[in-house]
Amino acid sequence: MSKLPRISGRECIRALQKAGFSIKRQQGSHVILRKNIPFTQLVVPEHKALDRGTLRAIIRQSGLSVNEFIQLL
Numbered sequence: 001m002s003k004l005p006r007i008s009g010r011e012c013i014r015a016l017q018k019a020g021f022s023i024k025r026q027q028g029s030h031v032i033l034r035k036n037i038p039f040t041q042l043v044v045p046e047h048k049a050l051d052r053g054t055l056r057a058i059i060r061q062s063g064l065s066v067n068e069f070i071q072l073l
Contacts (some may be wrong), residue, residue, distance in 0.1 A: 004055055004066065007073065009046040012058060015072040016042065019064060039064075 013023070015029055021033040021042065033042045042061055045054070059069045 003071070004052045005073070006049055007055070009044050009050055011073065012044050012050060012055065013046070015069060016044070016058075016062060017062050018072045019068075022061070035062075036063065038059075 009031070013033065015032055021035045024032045024034040026032065027069070029046045031046055032042050033044060034040070040061070042058055042062060044058055056066075059066055062069070
């Protein structure tokens with residue numbers, strides 16, 4: 001398993017958009033992303049640095065592997 005980099009919420013959102021997610025709405029500092037096929041909805045906090053556990057949970061919910069996600073960065 002690859003080591004996760006320290007990235008911001010905005011960088012995470014950009015990588016997920018490359019994977020086919022689109023921004024649905026924003027509530028405070030939390031951005032809700034959505035993908036229709038297969039239906040998946042994620043919440044990404046728009047912070048300066050995401051905790052590694054939070055980032056790993058977002059990657060797991062997106063259906064990507066860690067290596068696939070790192071390539072999208």
